[in-house]
Structures are given as C-alpha cells and as structure tokens.
Amino acid sequence: MLGLLVLAAxxxxxxxxxxxxxxxxxxxxxxxxxxxxxxxxxxxxxxRAVVFVGTAGLYRGAGIDARxxxxxxxxxxxxxxxxxxxxxxxxxxxxPTSATTDARLRRGLARGLPVADVACPLAxxxxxxxxxxARAATGCALENLEAFAVARAAASxxxxxxxxxxxxNVVGPDAHQEWRAHAEKxxxxxxxxxxxxxxxxxxxxxx
Numbered sequence: 360m361l362g363l364l365v366l367a368a369x370x371x372x373x374x375x376x377x378x379x380x381x382x383x384x385x386x387x388x389x390x391x392x393x394x395x396x397x398x399x400x401x402x403x404x405x406x407r408a409v410v411f412v413g414t415a416g417l418y419r420g421a422g423i424d425a426r427x428x429x430x431x432x433x434x435x436x437x438x439x440x441x442x443x444x445x446x447x448x449x450x451x452x453x454x455p456t457s458a459t460t461d462a463r464l465r466r467g468l469a470r471g472l473p474v475a476d477v478a479c480p481l482a483x484x485x486x487x488x489x490x491x492x493a494r495a496a497t498g499c500a501l502e503n504l505e506a507f508a509v510a511r512a513a514a515s516x517x518x519x520x521x522x523x524x525x526x527x528n529v530v531g532p533d534a535h536q537e538w539r540a541h542a543e544k545x546x547x548x549x550x551x552x553x554x555x556x557x558x559x560x561x562x563x564x565x566x
Contacts (some may be wrong), residue, residue: 366386415526430526464520484534501526
C-alpha cells in the first residue's frame, strides 16, 4: 500500500509531479470516465490518501482571491446539472450531490492558498448566463468536470480525499481559448501544492 495517489483527468496535468515520489494515475476526462478510472486506480494502488489535481474555470464574481494561474484548494464539491439550475430537472433524493474533502489533507495543501468550493457538471459551461446560473445554484467559485466523481470513488473505497485545482480560465464563452493558453501553468501551480506535502512527508512531517 502506497501513501499518496495523485489523480488527474489526463496525463499533461501530472507533468509537474515527475520526480515528486507520489504515485500518479490518469482517471479520465469527464464525470463518468473519471469515476471509472479513479475506482480502478484506487483498487490497484490501495493508497492511504487520494488527491485530485487539475484545472478549473473561475466563476466571475465568485469572491475568492484567485487569478488565472493560481492554485485553489477545494473544500466542498457539488454535482451540477445545467437543466436543474434552469428549473427544468431535479436530482432524485437518493443521489449524492455533494462531498467534502478531508480536513487534514485540506489543511496540509492550503498553506497560503485560497480555499473554495467547486461545481462539477457533465459538460463545460460555455455561456455567461449559464455561468451565472451555475454559481447561483451551487454557491461555488470554481467549475471542474471530474473532481466530484473522484471524490465519490475515494469515499466508496473509504480513502481520505482532497483536491487542488489551478485556475485556467473564467467560465464563459472565452473559456476554451483561455484554457488553451493557461492550462499548463494552472496545472503546474496545483502540482506545486502536492509537492509541498510530499516533501514534508519525506521529512517525517507528512500529512
């Protein structure tokens, strides 16, 4: 059993963790692929803790001290349905729609970093109106496709879970262009937070 497993949606988001000593794996892009991939990776590695790292969009007016390129540590994760946010659908009562990261892991990651909540939809929000509805429906500052799925996989395996995301864009019509320009820097910022806790672990002061 290894200590820490770091998961990301795709391999480039893990590039800055080369040589860190942490076990890494690709979960997959999107809620469904990430749920399956995270479940498989956790079963294979059997870690003591899981951290999801990646990029996120920032909802305009979210009220957190973060800019494009900054890392943000996640406190709570919320499943987002754009149809439900429009009042056209609803989640059935037995369906889990929120999760909370492990407090100890979160404190270890959040030294000097902002902490915020993330909404996780099935598809990327591409309009300003949709972004406003998503923020209003969830109260979240960030949007990421995979984090909620990985949180649920970790919960199913009874493994502590945390999440750190690099802000790559503002959610809305310019998001994809901004993501292409800033994704690498954003992912590297998120990975830097992981390197800090793996470094402390190697010094005998691990999480």
